[in-house]
Amino acid sequence: MEKESAVLLLFTGGTISMSEDPTTGALRPIDFDRLLDYMPELKQTGIRVKSIPFLPLIDSSDVNPPVWEKLANIIAENYEEYDGFVVLHGTDTMAYTASALSFMLENLSKPVIFTGAQLPIGMMRSDAKENLMTSIEIATAKENGQAIVPEVCIFFEDTLFRANRTTKKNAEHFSAFNSYNYPPLAKAGVHIKYFRSYIHYPHSGTKLRVRTKIDQNIAILKLFPGITEHTVNAILQIPNLKAVVLESFGAGNAPRRIWFYDALKEATERGILIVNKTQCSTGSVEMGRYETSLNLVNAGVMSAYDCTTEAIITKLMYLLGEYTSVDDVKHRLSVSMCGEMTVI
Numbered sequence: 001m002e003k004e005s006a007v008l009l010l011f012t013g014g015t016i017s018m019s020e021d022p023t024t025g026a027l028r029p030i031d032f033d034r035l036l037d038y039m040p041e042l043k044q045t046g047i048r049v050k051s052i053p054f055l056p057l058i059d060s061s062d063v064n065p066p067v068w069e070k071l072a073n074i075i076a077e078n079y080e081e082y083d084g085f086v087v088l089h090g091t092d093t094m095a096y097t098a099s100a101l102s103f104m105l106e107n108l109s110k111p112v113i114f115t116g117a118q119l120p121i122g123m124m125r126s127d128a129k130e131n132l133m134t135s136i137e138i139a140t141a142k143e144n145g146q147a148i149v150p151e152v153c154i155f156f157e158d159t160l161f162r163a164n165r166t167t168k169k170n171a172e173h174f175s176a177f178n179s180y181n182y183p184p185l186a187k188a189g190v191h192i193k194y195f196r197s198y199i200h201y202p203h204s205g206t207k208l209r210v211r212t213k214i215d216q217n218i219a220i221l222k223l224f225p226g227i228t229e230h231t232v233n234a235i236l237q238i239p240n241l242k243a244v245v246l247e248s249f250g251a252g253n254a255p256r257r258i259w260f261y262d263a264l265k266e267a268t269e270r271g272i273l274i275v276n277k278t279q280c281s282t283g284s285v286e287m288g289r290y291e292t293s294l295n296l297v298n299a300g301v302m303s304a305y306d307c308t309t310e311a312i313i314t315k316l317m318y319l320l321g322e323y324t325s326v327d328d329v330k331h332r333l334s335v336s337m338c339g340e341m342t343v344i
């Protein structure tokens with residue numbers, strides 16, 4: 001007889017688990033026991049589902065690195081017992097948490113599927129049930145005894161994405177996420193169609209290794225026409241700063257002002273890592289393609305290629321937490337560690 005499939009559900013909160021406060025009308029988390037009452041289907045799946053709530057359930061704007069660490073540790077502690085893991089999480093920062101987990105869970109060979117909802121579970125037209133039930137199915141999907149999607153993913157509406165390629169794109173539509181620079185891993189209709197050539201499979205025999213050290217001493221410097229020297233310097237002079245994500249224009253371009261070049265060069269010489277990430281959703285940074293990015297190369301700025309902001313932020317936090325040598329961090333920044341970017 002085949003062994004029954006088992007999934008561990010980790011509830012962190014988000015709209016999926018909220019209801020309207022009768023006095024203020026604002027959405028706030030409901031208690032966990034009531035949440036499961038809305039989903040009798042869970043018991044009928046034939047899949048053994050165990051849930052762990054992170055009480056109190058929280059809006060994902062309040063999720064921070066200790067929550068990432070807790071998720072990674074619980075997955076590691078229960079790794080052998082379950083076929084896959086589903087994380088219920090608010091959509092606002094889901095792409096950050098899911099990206100962080102993709103770096104923290106090294107040699108992952110089981111699915112970790114993040115999902116949530118745009119409408120609370122108790123509402124008539126809620127997308128919660130479909131998202132959750134399909135995520136559970138994907139988390140247990142196997143072929144020849146191997147997980148079909150052994151990656152950290154986000155499933156939303158009808159699409160499965162690699163987590164570290166996703167961005168929340170819409171605050172209202174059920175289709176809330178997109179992966180602009182990498183194709184979906186699966187589409188769910190009557191059947192779930194997996195696009196195996198895009199899925200990453202680990203080398204067999206490698207053991208899960210969890211790394212949860214995080215360094216939060218990073219900042220984002222988003223360029224805009226007219227940005228002042230004062231603003232740039234204020235960011236680059238933040239005490240204990242270790243890295244900056246420079247959100248540039250187009251293919252990685254920035255103003256050619258001397259003061260701007262000098263400020264970046266002085267910061268990289270002080271050991272601050274500066275990584276160039278385009279403000280465009282689609283496409284890659286190509287430093288040196290235009291004159292306006294040549295200066296950045298000379299100032300010691302590195303490329304984030306086609307990484308999302310969510311992936312490059314969490315990758316930097318993870319690398320700076322795990323590695324003390326700047327050369328180690330730089331080397332890992334320049335390669336794709338778990339499919340988060342395409343190096344050109």
Ligand code: ASP
Binds near residue numbers: 015059089
């Ligand atoms: N504010 C909510 C959250 O991120 C939105 C959602 O879940 O869709 O927790």
